[in-house]
Amino acid sequence: DAGVTQSPTHLIKTRGQQVTLRCSPISGHKSVSWYQQVLGQGPQFIFQYYEKEERGRGNFPDRFSARQFPNYSSELNVNALLLGDSALYLCASSGDRGNSPLHFGNGTRLTVT
Amino acid sequence: AQSVTQLDSQVPVFEEAPVELRCNYSSSVSVYLFWYVQYPNQGLQLLLKYLSGSTLVKGINGFEAEFNKSQTSFHLRKPSVHISDTAEYFCAVSGSNQGGKLIFGQGTELSVKP
Numbered sequence: 130d131a132g133v134t135q136s137p138t139h140l141i142k143t144r145g146q147q148v149t150l151r152c153s154p155i156s157g158h159k160s161v162s163w164y165q166q167v168l169g170q171g172p173q174f175i176f177q178y179y180e181k182e183e184r185g186r187g188n189f190p191d192r193f194s195a196r197q198f199p200n201y202s203s204e205l206n207v208n209a210l211l212l213g214d215s216a217l218y219l220c221a222s223s224g225d226r227g228n229s230p231l232h233f234g235n236g237t238r239l240t241v242t
Numbered sequence: 243a244q245s246v247t248q249l250d251s252q253v254p255v256f257e258e259a260p261v262e263l264r265c266n267y268s269s270s271v272s273v274y275l276f277w278y279v280q281y282p283n284q285g286l287q288l289l290l291k292y293l294s295g296s297t298l299v300k301g302i303n304g305f306e307a308e309f310n311k312s313q314t315s316f317h318l319r320k321p322s323v324h325i326s327d328t329a330e331y332f333c334a335v336s337g338s339n340q341g342g343k344l345i346f347g348q349g350t351e352l353s354v355k356p
Binding site: 133160162164169170171172173174177179184185187219221223228230231232233234235236 | 246274276278283284285286287288291293332334338342343344345346348349
């Protein structure tokens with residue numbers, strides 16, 4: 130079975146631009162979470178979606194938004210990019226049970242210049 | 243709220259030696275605990291998890307961890323490491339009612355030398 134897939138793998142944007150990152154969960158997983166991993170640090174929680182509804186939001190500005198589609202895939206949007214948004218963005222999916230572990234994709238490396 | 247502290251940022255060790263990566267957590271509610279491994283330019287792979295029950299948890303690649311509630315620790319161990327174990331290791335915690343939201347430590351870089 131395919132794991133969590135993310136696209137694109139790498140992206141270079143200029144300050145002030147907008148970016149959309151995409152994620153397809155493992156088949157049968159209805160929950161998708163997004164994380165930001167700045168170089169040299171652990172991942173930080175951005176959003177969780179379940180059945181197309183936002184279930185949780187981390188401490189990120191309103192420039193960050195996300196949505197989940199009927200097929201459970203998800204997009205993360207970041208507006209008005211700042212240099213500090215440069216990071217690896219990780220998507221994870223999980224099953225229905227509250228203790229289901231997260232399965233991560235390989236991430237999208239975003240560089241803002 | 244939960245927090246995680248990984249006590250060592252870097253752990254160098256020789257091949258076939260034992261290793262312990264230390265993790266302490268804090269939480270006011272019941273928690274689930276996880277260890278993930280990240281190889282260069284890749285996402286995170288689950289090594290093992292503690293949800294409930296036996297405090298000694300066995301994972302993939304010969305790793306194990308012990309949950310110690312009184313010391314709020316979840317240290318990761320392997321009796322004999324290989325060169326291929328060289329990677330970044332992350333300890334993470336979630337509230338038992340907060341599936342999908344993990345709080346990660348800063349990571350420990352394990353470097354296995356021949």
